[in-house]
Amino acid sequence: MYSDKIPALHNTYGKDTLVRTSVSIDDLExxxxxxxxxxxxxxxxxxxxxxxxxxxxxxxxxxxSSSSNSSEISSLKREISDQDRAMDQLKRTVEDLSRKVK
Known part of the structure; x- marks a missing residue:
């Protein structure tokens, strides 16, 4: 590769001076x-x-959505529980009516 060093300009009191650097072309690449x-x-x-x-x-x-699903599940469980109670009530009503018919 290239081991050539890149020179730089240094300005002192309006006078430019070319200085050597330790930066090579390889370094830049x-x-x-x-x-x-x-x-x-x-x-x-x-x-x-x-x-x-x-x-x-x-x-x-x-x-x-999981928490909303959980809420929906709780709501469905309450609904099922309410329906179970309603079914039990209907069952008792049917049994009462059945006894009255006999």
Missing amino acids: NLQKTVKANASELESQKRTISEQARQIEELRNSGS
């Missing part, structure tokens, strides 16, 4: 590769976070 890799990793992390946020929202929604 490696930096570019690292930036690209980090950008890709960042995009991947963003997708992961979005997916996790979606899953959390689904869990919240299913939790809400």
Whole structure:
């Protein structure tokens, strides 16, 4: 690869001076590769976070529907219990009427 160093301009009191740096062309190329890799990793992390946020929202929604389902189940149980009492009452009424008919 290139081991050439990148020079820089240094300005002192309006006078530009060319100075040597320890930054090589290889360093810049490696930096570019690292930036690209980090950008890709960042995009991947963003997708992961979005997916996790979606899953959390689904869990919240299913939790809400679960509690509403629980409420519906309780309501249905009360209805069944009321119907059982009504059936018992009807049974007693039918038995009473049956005795009166005999």
